[in-house]
Amino acid sequence: MTIKDKFLRDNNGHIQPYGGQLKNLQVKEESHKESLIKLASHEHKCSERNACDIELLIVGAFSPLEGFMNEKDYYSVIKNHRDIRGLLFGLPIVLDTDNEEIQIGDKVLLNYKDQKLALLDVQSKWEPDKSAEGKLCYGTNSLDHPAVKMIFHERGRFYLGGKLYGFELPEREFPCQTPAQVRKSLPSNCDVVAFQCRNPIHRAHYELFTNALKSKNVSENSVVLVHPTCGPTQLDDIPGKIRYLTYKRLSEELTNKKIRWAFLPYSMHMAGPREALQHMIIRRNYGCTHFIIGRDMAGCKSSSTGEDFYGPYDAQNFAEKCTSELGMQIVPSKNLVFTKEKGYITAEEANENEYQIMKLSGTEFRRKLRNGEPIPEWFAFKSVVDVLRES
Numbered sequence: 001m002t003i004k005d006k007f008l009r010d011n012n013g014h015i016q017p018y019g020g021q022l023k024n025l026q027v028k029e030e031s032h033k034e035s036l037i038k039l040a041s042h043e044h045k046c047s048e049r050n051a052c053d054i055e056l057l058i059v060g061a062f063s064p065l066e067g068f069m070n071e072k073d074y075y076s077v078i079k080n081h082r083d084i085r086g087l088l089f090g091l092p093i094v095l096d097t098d099n100e101e102i103q104i105g106d107k108v109l110l111n112y113k114d115q116k117l118a119l120l121d122v123q124s125k126w127e128p129d130k131s132a133e134g135k136l137c138y139g140t141n142s143l144d145h146p147a148v149k150m151i152f153h154e155r156g157r158f159y160l161g162g163k164l165y166g167f168e169l170p171e172r173e174f175p176c177q178t179p180a181q182v183r184k185s186l187p188s189n190c191d192v193v194a195f196q197c198r199n200p201i202h203r204a205h206y207e208l209f210t211n212a213l214k215s216k217n218v219s220e221n222s223v224v225l226v227h228p229t230c231g232p233t234q235l236d237d238i239p240g241k242i243r244y245l246t247y248k249r250l251s252e253e254l255t256n257k258k259i260r261w262a263f264l265p266y267s268m269h270m271a272g273p274r275e276a277l278q279h280m281i282i283r284r285n286y287g288c289t290h291f292i293i294g295r296d297m298a299g300c301k302s303s304s305t306g307e308d309f310y311g312p313y314d315a316q317n318f319a320e321k322c323t324s325e326l327g328m329q330i331v332p333s334k335n336l337v338f339t340k341e342k343g344y345i346t347a348e349e350a351n352e353n354e355y356q357i358m359k360l361s362g363t364e365f366r367r368k369l370r371n372g373e374p375i376p377e378w379f380a381f382k383s384v385v386d387v388l389r390e391s
Contacts, residue, residue: 023065090143194286
């Protein structure tokens with residue numbers, strides 16, 4: 001099987017967007033934009049998470065969606081991880097509100113920090129079953145899960161669905177290329193392996209995504225797209241702007257031509273298996289054919305017991321079942337460790353040869369960072385450490 005035969009590709013030699021067409025919801029003509037704004041009977045002040053979803057809808061990262069999901073699609077997605085048309089989605093894409101006055105048929109102007117982002121043509125409004133949403137999407141309705149807590153404590157009473165008309169993208173402290181822009185930067189007729197992360201990239205990450213290019217199901221002329229999320233995550237994660245600065249510094253330092261960089265304005269839900277699927281759909285729309293899934297991808301721990309909500313391979317196993325239908329492939333990440341004798345190798349090889357494995361926990365890394373203590377370069381890039389200490 002040739003590279004061209006592996007995936008459905010467009011005329012530019014890139015994998016086709018999910019659903020066959022990359023959606024662009026941006027209203028181009030200023031006069032049309034002004035006429036739409038005049039139709040608005042309500043205004044909605046968006047949260048940062050809302051703004052991320054609106055941006056990803058406008059630019060086509062959630063293709064083939066043309067707006068927020070309606071009630072039927074919402075319940076179909078939370079129960080079956082697919083909408084009523086049968087298209088896969090890991091998580092529902094909805095807009096929340098406490099406004100009781102908004103009715104079906106109304107036009108709502110969506111504002112974010114004094115920006116007019118979009119107009120929503122409300123085609124559906126309902127009170128969601130948040131308990132079922134938690135249990136089915138996140139495997140729990142416990143408030144110890146950060147996304148379940150967000151759903152109950154941050155989201156409004158109602159959800160809104162309907163067609164979206166985009167006006168402008170949120171102004172950010174870091175640039176986020178659109179799927180169309182990323183696709184233009186990718187080589188034609190080759191595999192593109194996506195690496196997702198939400199924290200600064202350390203040496204082990206670098207070894208992981210460069211080693212992924214050597215996987216048996218990846219072609220020799222492949223490239224890796226390092227595509228970190230820069231939107232809201234867990235409360236104890238490093239803020240998006242600082243994460244972006246570490247990525248920028250590292251991208252300027254590394255000279256490997258097989259590495260491409262872009263940044264994703266996505267808000268993490270820590271949904272484990274469901275989020276792995278959501279990330280794959282988004283990355284297909286950005287032109288990726290493969291997706292790296294590591295141990296405990298998008299996982300999280302209970303805030304009260306410290307126990308993991310998902311098993312280490314739950315995301316891999318769930319995503320593997322969706323690859324054929326989604327038209328992508330996954331690259332399971334190798335369990336790499338650093339040894340005194342051979343540097344980074346697989347844990348299996350290290351154990352077989354009884355090499356000395358070097359370890360540094362996240363807690364110990366953060367302590368050294370705070371106290372200005374030396375951090376070994378086998379663990380973290382000096383440039384990344386410098387940014388973290390400067391911030």
